[in-house]
Amino acid sequence: MCFFSFLFCRGFVYDSRNNLQMRGLVVLLISKAAGPSTAELSFQHNMVSGIYSSQRSLAEITELIHTAFLVHRGIVNIGELKSCDGPLKDMQFGNKMAVLSGDFLLANACTSLAQLQNTKVVELISSAIGDLVQGIYYENSKSSEENCLTDDIGISTWKEQVFLSHSALLAKSCQAAMELAKHSAEIQDMAFQYGKHMSMSHKLHSDLQPFVKESSSDIMAFSLNCAPAVLHQEFLGRDAWIKQIREAQGKGNIMDYKKLQEAIKAGKGVTSAIDLCRCHGNRALAALESFPPSEARAALANIVYAVTRFS
Amino acid sequence: MALRWGWWWWRWRCGASARRAPPPPPLGSVPGPGSRPPPPALGGAMCHFPQRSSVLSFPKICNIFWRFHHTSTSQMCSCSKTVSDEKYQDPFQLGRKDLKNLYEDIKKELLVSTAELREMCEYYFDGKGKAFRPMIVVLMARACNIHHSNSREVQASQRSVAIIAEMIHTASLVHDDVIDDANSRRGKMTVNQIWGERKAVLAGDFILSAASLALARIGNTTIISVLTQVIEDLVRGEFLQLGSKENENERFAHYLEKTFKKTASLIANSCKAVSILGCPDPKVHEIAYQYGKNVGIAFQLIDDVLDFTSCADRLGKPAAADLKLGLATGPVLFACRQFPEMNAMIMRRFSKPGDVERARKYVLQSDGVQQTTYLAQRYCHEATREISKLRPSPEREALIQLTEMVLMRDK
Secondary structure: OHHHHHHHHHHHHHOOOOOOOOHHHHHHHHHHHHOOOOOOHHHHHHEEOOEEHHHHHHHHHHHHHHHHHHHHHOOOOHHHOOHHHOOHHHHHHHHHHHHHHHHHHHHHHHHHHHHOOOHHHHHHHHHHHHHHHHHHHHHHHHHHOOOOOOOOOOHHHHHHHHHHHHHHHHHHHHHHHHHHOOOOHHHHHHHHHHHHHHHHHHHHHHHHHHHHOOOOOOOOOOOOOOHHHHHHHHHHOHHHHHHHHHHHHOOOOOOOHHHHHHHHHHOOHHHHHHHHHHHHHHHHHHHHOOOOOOHHHHHHHHHHHHHOOOO | OHHHHHHHHHHHHHHHHHHOOOOOOOHHHOOOOOOOOOOOOOOOOOOOOOOOOOOOOHHHHHHHHHHHHOOOOOOOOOOOHHHOOOOOOOHHHHHHHHHOOHHHHHHHHOOOOOHHHHHHHHOOOOOOOOOHHHHHHHHHHHHHHHHHHOOOOOOHHHHHHHHHHHHHHHHHHHHHHHHHOOOEEOOEEOHHHHHOHHHHHHHHHHHHHHHHHHHHHHOOHHHHHHHHHHHHHHHHHHHHHHOOOOOHHHHHHHHHHHHHHHHHHHHHHHHHHHHHHHOOOHHHHHHHHHHHHHHHHHHHHHHHHHHHHOOHHHHOOOOOHHHHOOOOOHHHHHHHHHOOOHHHHHHOOOOOOOHHHHHHHHHHHOOHHHHHHHHHHHHHHHHHHHHOOOOOOHHHHHHHHHHHHHHHOOO
């Protein structure tokens, strides 16, 4: 289990795409860390390696839902296609397959959820899906606006939106895993807090990569709505930030990311993003304190260390 | 007296129809949930129904004459007060009160902070749809409640099922429009046409999640299982539609299975769900399920017929849409028996230029439309036969009346 978590943590750090892989593994770890149900002794039946079969199923469901939305995110707007994008028919077919595959995964998730025979879990996960949709919706809205390259949002709004798109699913799945084992409301809340804060840290860690990496040869493009940029705007004020963006855009409207990166690094955005990342990391660790010490709990702590490390 | 009248009428019709009996439809291929239907013998003898008049079924005739002769003092049925004149209970009228706030309640489930997302999700819940499914659900709920305990009240959970059914249906419509690249529905532009495909798919997902949430809140794990089956069937039905079969017999079974999964499953399972909530008797659950299944299949068959016979304005969406999508529906499959040259067109999904027009002509020249309509009638009869097993009530009559409406509709 320890080796497993080491590999997992390594994957966390080196995975440049903003993807929390293996959400399912986190659900399994927290299930194991929480231990057997204190409610009923008869519960022990379906336990294998310290995890109930229902919790295992929930871990799969979480992955199914995450994957379904990865697929649905890939759908293109037919009206925005240009001739250089290729034949229209191919895109339409691709869209069709994407919708169907995503729906198929979601339907499977729903069916497995129903089989858990627990209405509270269905409620939690359904609301998580709703959160995920809203979060992705915000992501979409940002990228499709023409004139406005960056939103005028403060960090608190940013956190709300990122919670929806990146944290809600994992946080609620962790809570649901506790509910399946009939753990107390406090334990359920702690599991939720772990899931929430750990995934926030992960997102912040991922956003910070272009700004903390030593290599100067690779110019990593970054979203203008990433955490350091949002914080930078908050410190600098919107007008000054827009001015910096225009300066970096230059004549051909091509963004000079290197220049913009320097501008952000010169300000306070990066350091306060790192602070925020560590803050969330600490809250995740604090939530873990409620669980008895175990290998699984240590693995979960290791994950937090991995996503708060910047050297 | 009324019964004797009914019997005479039935004999006369039987005699009349025997002289010009159309070939029996392949009703042996009515699919059960999850079971593979046997390949139908088109025009053959695999028929579960006794050879009956094609026009009106026995219980129905019985009903007409019984009501005609019935007086208000009879104790036979609780619905005496409401049918003292000959007019049928309009199902829409009966269900109207329960459904009055349906769309408002659905909108409450779709409360979301982003104005545009909410607008997209609410787009089809404007009250202009037929509300056919919620109405069946509400009427079935009442009919089952009366059957069990003589109470006409619709429980809150049963009403939730009606809302959930409509939401699941709408979510699937939104996704179907993206899949089919449709640009109009119900007389207006589709969601994907206005807001783009990406947002349309998200809106569909959101409606589905809201439906799932409402389902969980009912707090009944059996109901969750029953209605979740619908979600799976809808997707599988869509996949079935993608594939095609070489063999003519297999094609029809495939078509009926797809029809069940895409259309009838929702109605059948919602009826079953409200019957479970209203009555503990498993026989009643089965009656409700069978009614829903048969009405659902009939509904889709008529829909497929209308695609050929109606014009775009009436339908609210473009006609001959199925052919353009490469789909071989009932009328086409029947027409293929008379015009074997259609086989090749079916296999290539009408992709060659001129295929759609040619196929359309063949269908209209053949008896495809009539055969499909006849098949729909048989499913309606079966639905009526099932629902008649429940205790009499205005709602039960309305559900019977509804089968007629399914056959008569033009949009």
